[in-house]
Amino acid sequence: MTDPNFDRLTPRQRDCLRGLVALKSAKRIGNDLGISESTVYGHLDSATKVLGAPDRATAALWFQAHERLGDPQNPPGQPSRVVPTAPAAAGKQASAASGSLRLPFRAKGSAHNDLSPLQRLAWIPLLALAFAVGFGMLAAGLRFVTDFIVAVLHQP
Structure with a gap:
């Protein structure tokens, strides 16, 4: 499992694969990472292509086996260095500070x-x-x- 393709995975793709290994839904993974469900699917699809796996589940299992063998970039159990952002909170502060009218609709990716x-x-x-x-x-x-x-x- 010393495939160089694992080195091509982004931190977000790694986080999404870890969530899939933990049997979390894409919605739950997105909530945990602060991204939308469709973005999670995009990361999983691109990770599947990078690894050359036939499907997401296989890609997640390959990634899990790779992490167990030891990944020098990210040791097992360690979260990636990507800190999830809170776009809804930032938008809330900006709109409250500027005094602009806030619409009664939820922001994309917000609960x-x-x-x-x-x-x-x-x-x-x-x-x-x-x-x-x-x-x-x-x-x-x-x-x-x-x-x-x-x-x-x-x-x-």
């Missing part, structure tokens, strides 16, 4: 949105007003189109 219950309640009348204005504009546009068609059809 939940970062609005307080009061802020969520404040969005209800704002969304109701936006829908009312939108439907009003739609009704006005339809009225204009029907009046125009009637005027065109009733010309002498």
Whole structure:
């Protein structure tokens, strides 16, 4: 198992393979590493290609055997040197500091949105007003189109 392909694995690919060996789901691995589920799948797929394995499970088993034999770059049981970032927390601080309006949707890769219950309640009348204005504009546009068609059809 001294295949040089193991040296080509990135720290994130190694972490994802370790999670797969531990029988964690891609969602759980992503939560642990602070990345999205689709990013985990991407890392696992690229690691599978780098190792030349037929599937993710085989790649994880090969990687586990390689780590047991001794990987000089990352000893067994030691986490990689990649520190998971918290993009949602950084975005929360930046938006709170700038005073910008935060949307009532969760950020991609976040488990939940970062609005307080009061802020969520404040969005209800704002969304109701936006829908009312939108439907009003739609009704006005339809009225204009029907009046125009009637005027065109009733010309002498």
